[in-house]
Amino acid sequence: MKKIHQLTKLFFLIALSSIHISCSSSNEGGGDSPTPTPTPTPTPTPVVKNEVDFWLTKGNQTSLLQKQTGILAFGNGVNIYPSIEVNEAQTYQTVDGFGFTLTGGSAQVINQLATQKKKDLLQELFGSGDTSVGLSYLRISIGASDLNATPFTYDDMPTGQTDVNLTNFSLTPDMGDVIPLLKEILAINPNIKIMGSPWSAPVWMKDNNSFMGGSLQPQYYEAYAQYFVKYIQKMKAEGIVIDAITPQNEPLHGGNNPSMVMTALQQADFIKNNLGPAFKTANIATKIITYDHNCDNPQYPITILKDAAAYPFVTGSAFHLYGGDISALSTVHNAYPDKDVYFTEQYTSSTGSFDGDLRWQVKNVIIGSMRNWSKNALQWNLANDGSFGPHTDGGCTVCKGAVTVSGTESVVRNVGYYIAAHASKFIPAGSVRISSNIVGNLHNVAFKTPAGKKVLLVVNDSDVATLFNIKYKGKWITTSLETGAVGTYTW
Numbered sequence: 035m036k037k038i039h040q041l042t043k044l045f046f047l048i049a050l051s052s053i054h055i056s057c058s059s060s061n062e063g064g065g066d067s068p069t070p071t072p073t074p075t076p077t078p079t080p081v082v083k084n085e086v087d088f089w090l091t092k093g094n095q096t097s098l099l100q101k102q103t104g105i106l107a108f109g110n111g112v113n114i115y116p117s118i119e120v121n122e123a124q125t126y127q128t129v130d131g132f133g134f135t136l137t138g139g140s141a142q143v144i145n146q147l148a149t150q151k152k153k154d155l156l157q158e159l160f161g162s163g164d165t166s167v168g169l170s171y172l173r174i175s176i177g178a179s180d181l182n183a184t185p186f187t188y189d190d191m192p193t194g195q196t197d198v199n200l201t202n203f204s205l206t207p208d209m210g211d212v213i214p215l216l217k218e219i220l221a222i223n224p225n226i227k228i229m230g231s232p233w234s235a236p237v238w239m240k241d242n243n244s245f246m247g248g249s250l251q252p253q254y255y256e257a258y259a260q261y262f263v264k265y266i267q268k269m270k271a272e273g274i275v276i277d278a279i280t281p282q283n284e285p286l287h288g289g290n291n292p293s294m295v296m297t298a299l300q301q302a303d304f305i306k307n308n309l310g311p312a313f314k315t316a317n318i319a320t321k322i323i324t325y326d327h328n329c330d331n332p333q334y335p336i337t338i339l340k341d342a343a344a345y346p347f348v349t350g351s352a353f354h355l356y357g358g359d360i361s362a363l364s365t366v367h368n369a370y371p372d373k374d375v376y377f378t379e380q381y382t383s384s385t386g387s388f389d390g391d392l393r394w395q396v397k398n399v400i401i402g403s404m405r406n407w408s409k410n411a412l413q414w415n416l417a418n419d420g421s422f423g424p425h426t427d428g429g430c431t432v433c434k435g436a437v438t439v440s441g442t443e444s445v446v447r448n449v450g451y452y453i454a455a456h457a458s459k460f461i462p463a464g465s466v467r468i469s470s471n472i473v474g475n476l477h478n479v480a481f482k483t484p485a486g487k488k489v490l491l492v493v494n495d496s497d498v499a500t501l502f503n504i505k506y507k508g509k510w511i512t513t514s515l516e517t518g519a520v521g522t523y524t525w
Contacts, residue, residue, distance in 0.1 A: 082107050086504070086511055086525045089460070091452045093389025093518035098447075099167075099455050106523075108509035115512060116473040117503040120480045120490055124469035127374075129481065130227050130277075130409040131171030132400070132458035134416040134436055134450070135379065136219075138175065138182035139424035141211035143417050143439040151443055152218075159416075160222045162462075167455035170223070170463045171410045173378055174212060176232035176265055176279070178292055180429030181415050185245040185292040187236040188265065196238045198257045203264045205272070216274050225463065227410075229378065230265065230276050231283040231326055234292035246428065247288030249295050250304070259308035263316045278321035280352055280378070281309060286327055286334070291428035298337035301325075302344045310347025321349035326378055330358030332365045339370045350374030350409070360402035367407040377403035381414035382450045384422050384432040391449045393518045396493040397477045400457050404467055404479045411457065413450050456522045460489045476502055476515075490523045 086106035090097045134140075144152060159169050177187040189203045197203075205213065219226060234240070235250050235258050242248030250258055266276050281304060285296035296304070305322060313320065325335040335351035338344050350373045351366050363375040380399045382391045395413070403411045418424070418435040425431060436450040461481050468488070470480035475496035481489045494500050494515035503510040504523060515521050 086523050088513065089456070089522045089524075090515075091392065091456060091520045092516055093392055095388055097519075099452055099459070106511040106513060108506065108511055110509050111512075113503070113512060115501045115503050116476070117505045117510060118470055118473060118476060118478055118490065118492065119505040120488060121469040122482050122488065125482075126467040126469075127407050127409060129404070129461060129463060129465045129467065130376075131169075131463045132411050132454050132461065133169040133171040133173070133226075134413050134454065135173040135175070135179070135181075136212065136215070137179050137415045138208065138212055140181070140415050140417040140435060141215045142183070142424055143419050145211050145215060146442060147439060147445070148442040151445070155437070155445055156218055156222055160219050160226065162223070167451070167459045168462065169226070169454065169458050171227045171229070171412060172216075172219070172416075173229045173231060173412055174216070175283070176230045176262075177234065178207070178426065179233045179283070180290050180292065180426050181418070181424065181433065182426060182429075183424040185234070185426050187232075187234060187292075189236045189261065191236065191238050193243070197236075198254070200257065200260055200264055203261065203268075205265075205268050213269075213272055213274065217272070220273065227277040227463065228274065229278045229280070229323070229376075230269075231280045231378070232294075233283050233290065234294045235261070240294065245292040246290065247293055247295060249300065252303075255304050255308040256312075259304070259312035262309060263312050263318060266318055266320050267316070276320050278323050278349065278376075280323045280326035281305065282326065283379075284327045284354070285325070286331065291426045298334045302338045302341040305338065305347050306341060306344035310344070313347070322347050323374075323376055324348055324351045326352040326354070328354050328357040329360060329362035332358075332362040335366050336369055339366075339373060348373065350376055352376040352378040353403075353408075354379045355398060356380075360398050360406055363403060363406035363408055374409050375407050377408040377411045379412060379414050381430070381433045382448065382453075384434045386434075386449075388449045389518050392453060392520060393493060393495060395450075395453045396456065396491070396520050397495055400453065401477050401479045401491060401493065411454075413454060452520075456491055456520050460487075460522050460524055461491075465489070473502065474500070476500060488525050491520070492523070493520045494518060 082105055084105045085108055088102040090102055091099050158166050162168055178185045186207045189197050191197050234245050237243050239250055239254035240248040241251050269276055281301055282296045288295040324338045367375050400411050415433055415435045417437045417439050420440050434448055438446040464484040465481040468480045468482050470478050476492055477495055478492040497517050499516045501514045503512050
């Protein structure tokens with residue numbers, strides 16, 4: 035009994051002690067508080083930064099060279115979408131530039147703009163800022179093209195008279211519009227490359243004494259070679275360096291106004307015996323580029339390059355795509371890989387659609403020419419008025435400029451503007467084409483710029499919107515393009 039009493043007393047003391055400890059644990063008694071257990075800090079969600087800029091143009095024009103706001107960051111999440119893989123270790127040609135032909139008509143309508151409006155347009159077209167599209171290559175006509183108001187050369191003579199010594203040679207017909215405008219453009223971009231192409235020799239040199247058709251008479255080959263020399267020298271005196279010339283625009287088409295027919299054998303003869311030696315004697319470094327006509331006749335430039343005497347004077351061959359397939363450029367490149375190829379003309383028509391022209395020209399003229407070794411990609415006229423003029427009597431009546439100029443203030447950007455801008459804005463001269471694979475109908479081409487940026491231009495040539503990956507160095511982004519849409523991606 036005494037033992038039970040002792041146990042009861044012990045339990046009472048333990049209980050009392052627990053009450054004391056509990057009271058001491060509160061702050062009410064003024065005792066020291068134990069250190070509270072810290073609350074775990076939540077791990078912050080990592081901020082995903084955009085790594086790829088994406089510029090978009092849609093065929094329905096709801097997006098026109100518009101920078102997209104979504105985030106594109108490289109990762110390695112597995113998906114089932116097709117992948118365009120960009121590999122900068124595999125390199126191809128170096129790019130000279132993208133642009134248009136500055137026709138006499140183009141210069142005329144641009145010069146009609148109010149002073150500030152013209153200044154703003156030229157900065158937008160040829161500048162290098164965020165609001166510019168950076169056109170870097172121009173083709174101009176030596177004399178008139180069919181997109182001048184009237185035909186002319188730089189040495190026109192009264193009927194029955196000749197000027198073998200070119201005493202009357204003068205750039206006067208272009209001193210009103212083309213040459214002043216070129217000077218303004220060069221003030222914006224002094225490095226822009228300029229190619230000159232004649233539509234016709236002076237008519238007194240031709241066998242039909244007409245601006246349309248006919249051929250250069252052999253007795254005037256030397257005079258015509260000196261005509262090119264004088265042209266290059268006099269343009270240089272105006273501060274305009276001609277980087278390259280072609281001996282004849284569309285030498286197999288004599289139906290334009292102006293125009294002149296020159297067969298491959300005639301051009302080879304002219305180059306090796308007259309034009310090439312004349313340039314050499316005058317210490318002219320301007321490139322001589324053959325052909326300048328459609329992809330349906332790669333044999334024309336090959337015939338000239340086969341000529342051992344003409345070969346050393348020729349830098350490369352130029353093409354249009356009103357006939358044939360763009361792969362003709364590779365046909366000539368593969369036959370003569372040490373000679374360059376160029377893409378120098380393709381028009382958009384007043385009867386065409388925005389979506390159809392955007393898709394076809396980006397696929398063929400821009401991506402197609404670049405994937406087939408071209409140094410440049412040029413569309414036809416830079417500007418015209420609302421009636422698709424000026425043009426000669428018999429010249430192109432449906433050729434639509436990159437911009438339409440009306441009056442002194444109105445400038446409308448047409449499909450050609452966006453076709454060129456998706457390349458020119460992001461791929462400066464000196465960029466190098468690098469490897470990228472075509473998957474399905476996602477036609478594309480990739481470049482590395484002089485600053486080290488990678489650029490991928492893609493057009494969705496399928497009839498459905500397409501999700502796809504852009505893969506680079508083992509990681510990828512996932513993006514999409516609507517049917518007919520064009521995207522330029524840079525990182």
